[in-house]
Amino acid sequence: MKILVTGGTGFIGSALINALKEHDITVLSRNPTKASQNLGSRINAVASLDQFENLDNFEAVINLAGEPIINKRWSPQQKKKICHSRWDLTEQLVKKIQAGNQPPHTFISGSAVGIYGDQQNTVIDESFTISDHVNHDDFAHHVCQQWEDIANEACSDQTRVCLLRTGIVLGKHGGALVKMLPPYQLGLGGPIGNGSQYTPWIHLQDMVDAIVFLLDNTSATGAFNLTAPEPVTNKVFSQSLAKALRRPHILFTPAFVLKLALGEASSLLLEGQRAIPQKLQALGFDFSYRDIDSALKNIVAA
Structure with a gap:
């Protein structure tokens, strides 16, 4: 299958491309030479979508690109960067898909569980009515809702759209866990705030x-929660990570400290979603890592 991938050099994208090695992969990258060096010579790397009149030459498009949402404080400039790194590229892809006569049959595009806002203990599957229960001033919701709305414009009789409402992706060599590990390895890890907020997570392999x-799966369409079947509170997550590393679990990070450090962006860590992957499981997807203990044990051992 001929597949166009954006965000292919990132934490998730590079692992995905390795899994798609039997396919003909084109990666959109600001640095095609570096992308080819990192991903292998079999990958066709391009710097711009401008070289394509349409995307009829591809059977599928997987859109994972976007500025990391938690790396910096949410200044007005950073918020704009977070939004437009997702929205603008997705809009370009949609227009290229719409411009063709035989467009890709599948468009898979990123999103996040942040679209649900802070729902505390409520169990959330894909049938959750977002418009009735979410504060629309919530920045993470705003980013994801607009991102999904743009992606859905690619939907047609010829193209199905799948949206990836992703939780925290756990892996050894990237993502959130890399930033969490150092304090835990020093025995300084612990829950954030009171630790009662839910942490929707998923192992990188899953x-x-x-x-x-x-x-x-040609019958798959619409939004999917890409989260493990067993979400846990931040306190349980923290205890499990300390246990996997065989380190003490006696400290915690007060909410006010996190708010001072990250400002509004601290909401991503102090709030949560008890999201479950109802649609994936209904289609028959089998998770390799359903519970947090087995996932962290695997990652730490690696």
Whole structure:
């Protein structure tokens, strides 16, 4: 299958491309030479979509690109960067898909569980009515809702759209866990705030396998929660990570400290979603890592 991937050099994208090695992959990258060096010579790397009149030459498009949402404080400039790194590229892809006569049969595009806002203990599957229960001034919701709305414009009789409402992706060599590990390895780890907020998570292997599953399953369409079946509170997550590392678990990070450090962006860590992957499981997807203990044990051992 001929597949166009954006965000292919990132934490998730590079793992995905490795899993798609039997396919003909083109990666959109600001640095095609570096992308080819990192991903292998079999990858065709391009710097711009401008070289394509349409995307009829591709059977599928997987859109994972976007400025990291938690790396910096949400200044007005950073918020704009977070938004437009997602919205503008997705809009370009949609227009290229719409411009063709034989467009890709599948468009898989990123999103996040942040679209649900802070829902505390409420169990959330994909049937959750977002418009009735979410504060629309919530920045994470705003980013994801607009991102999904743009992506859905690619939907037609010829193209199905799958949206990846992703939780925290856990892996050894990237993502959120890399930033969490140092204090835990020093025995300084602990829950954030009171630790009662839910942490929707997914192992990198399951994340990749789920994307491939959606790519291959022609009946899959719409939004999917890419989260493990057993979300846990931040306190349980923290205890499990300390246990996997065989370190003490006696400290905690007060909410006010996090707010001072990250400002509004601290809401991503102090709020949460008890999201479950109802649609994935209904289609028959089998998770390799359903519970947090087995996931963290695997990652730490690696």
